[in-house]
Amino acid sequence: AVVLLACLRRPLVSARNLKTLGGLAPLAVWILGATLYYGTPIPHSVLAKARPLYPLPAGAAFLFLLEEAGRWVITGVATIGVTIGRSLGLIAGARVPVTTLVFKIAGAGLMAWVAYLWSRPGPERRTAATLALPIYLAAVTVFYAVTNPLLLAWYLPIVQAPVLAAAVALRATSHGRGRVRTTARLIIPALILTTAAASCLHEVLLSPASMLRHGANKPRELLQLDSYARTAAWIGKHSLPTESVAAPEIGVLGYLLDRRILDPCGLVTPEALPFLPVPPEQRGSRLGPISVEFIRTARPDLVATLPAFAQRSLLVSPWFEEAYELVHQEPFIEGDPLYRAVLVFRRRATTGRSGI
Numbered sequence: 383a384v385v386l387l388a389c390l391r392r393p394l395v396s397a398r399n400l401k402t403l404g405g406l407a408p409l410a411v412w413i414l415g416a417t418l419y420y421g422t423p424i425p426h427s428v429l430a431k432a433r434p435l436y437p438l439p440a441g442a443a444f445l446f447l448l449e450e451a452g453r454w455v456i457t458g459v460a461t462i463g464v465t466i467g468r469s470l471g472l473i474a475g476a477r478v479p480v481t482t483l484v485f486k487i488a489g490a491g492l493m494a495w496v497a498y499l500w501s502r503p504g505p506e507r508r509t510a511a512t513l514a515l516p517i518y519l520a521a522v523t524v525f526y527a528v529t530n531p532l533l534l535a536w537y538l539p540i541v542q543a544p545v546l547a548a549a550v551a552l553r554a555t556s557h558g559r560g561r562v563r564t565t566a567r568l569i570i571p572a573l574i575l576t577t578a579a580a581s582c583l584h585e586v587l588l589s590p591a592s593m594l595r596h597g598a599n600k601p602r603e604l605l606q607l608d609s610y611a612r613t614a615a616w617i618g619k620h621s622l623p624t625e626s627v628a629a630p631e632i633g634v635l636g637y638l639l640d641r642r643i644l645d646p647c648g649l650v651t652p653e654a655l656p657f658l659p660v661p662p663e664q665r666g667s668r669l670g671p672i673s674v675e676f677i678r679t680a681r682p683d684l685v686a687t688l689p690a691f692a693q694r695s696l697l698v699s700p701w702f703e704e705a706y707e708l709v710h711q712e713p714f715i716e717g718d719p720l721y722r723a724v725l726v727f728r729r730r731a732t733t734g735r736s737g738i
Contacts, residue, residue, distance in 0.1 A: 384518045430648035433658035436532040436669050444527040449482050450538055451489030454546060455570070456480065458577030493519070495570065496548045515548055532669065546574055602715075609714040610634035613686055613724045616710055617641070625683035630670045630691040644682050646672045653680055664695035674699045685727040690720035696727075705730060 385406060389399045416423040460480045500516045522541055526533065550571045614635050617627060621641065628644040629635050636643045636650075647670050648654035657676040665671045672687060674695050685706060689697065696702045710726035 384514045384521065387514070387517075426652065427649040430655060430658060431531055432529065433648070433655065434531070435647055435649075435658055437659050437665075438530055438532060440530065441527070443530045443533050444523070445486060446533045447523065447526055447538075447541065448486045448489035448493070450485075450533075450542075451492050451545060452485030452487065453489070454542060454577060455492050455573045456485070456488050456577070458575075458580035459573065461580040462576070492549065492570065493523070493545060496545055499567075500548050515544055519544055519548070549574055606714060606721075607634055609712050609724050611638060613710075613712040613726060614638035616712065617684060617686065617726065620710070621684060626680075627684045627686055628672070628677060628680060628682035629686040630672050631688075635686060644680050646670075646676050651680075660695070666694045668693070671695055674702060677702065678705075681729065683729055685725075687725055688714065688721055688723075689725060692725070693720065702727075 385402060389402055393399070413423040420426070457480075497516045497519060519541070526541075531537075610631065611634050615638070617635075618639060618641075621627075623640060626642040626644055627635060627639065628646060630646050632643050632645050632650065643650070644653070645651040646654055646657075648658050654673075654676050657673040657679075659665070660671045660673045664673060668690050671691050672685070672695050677685060677696065678701065685696070687696070696706075706727040706729055708725060709728045711723040712726070713723050715721040
């Protein structure tokens with residue numbers, strides 16, 4: 383929409399418009415192909431999360447976005463400060479001693495500064511193309527604030543990239559004169575580049591969970607992936623190719639198992655949409671719980687879950703206890719009642735009162 387708006391501000395048939403509209407060709411191809419194949423260009427995971435899949439307090443997504451924006455600026459300085467403090471014996475811990483409130487304030491300052499300066503060019507640069515970036519950033523921020531989704535790290539590049547590009551590009555613009563503005567135009571890019579350098583050194587080279595050795599996963603995540611991989615191997619040996627598996631975390635299971643995977647979160651399973659969001663009494667404080675009603679309707683042959691996702695639903699359901707039996711436990715974190723193991727349940731062969 384922002385690109386089309388920029389085109390309307392210029393002569394309709396022009397070389398610049400043709401070049402700009404050419405950049406929309408991949409989007410047009412996707413809309414056409416997805417609509418013909420899926421019936422809608424909107425990804426199914428978006429539909430599931432809009433139920434909402436993860437009910438959050440009002441404003442949670444907006445505050446998270448501000449906090450992350452602050453991290454893009456001041457994390458590098460804080461990290462370097464912790465490193466120096468530890469080397470001098472002044473700081474014992476390894477965590478960055480910055481509160482989330484400080485990150486939110488810094489993030490709000492960064493985004494406001496970028497929007498203000500980028501939307502106030504000189505008269506010769508007040509064009510739709512110049513204004514497109516702040517309009518886009520404002521639109522995305524408002525979209526996330528209104529829809530209030532659970533924002534995860536991999537959602538953020540569509541906001542992070544233009545914010546940081548705009549902030550660094552401000553250094554080269556002709557507007558924003560004055561001592562205060564000039565100082566800010568120097569400091570903000572310097573903080574961003576410092577954060578980029580510090581993050582690269584820490585995450586790629588110095589961290590115990592270096593990305594070069596373990597990808598982007600932390601030690602706990604690696605254990606979790608391994609437990610799911612072992613669970614997939616066990617299910618593969620003890621089930622038929624025609625049997626189905628329901629699981630709240632389907633990544634590794636879906637990748638390794640040649641079985642039909644049912645996703646109670648609905649991200650790849652349309653049948654789960656009517657059961658979202660999961661009732662509060664079954665959900666508790668955990669994200670991605672399994673709905674008893676979904677399992678009762680879908681009737682998967684096996685259910686694989688950590689206790690955390692079933693403690694208030696399946697694990698306390700008399701119907702589930704009668705209809706399914708625990709057949710395997712794959713250890714994850716010993717002694718943790720919510721994450722002790724991946725539990726595998728199989729649908730009982732007898733019908734009983736459940737009618738299955």
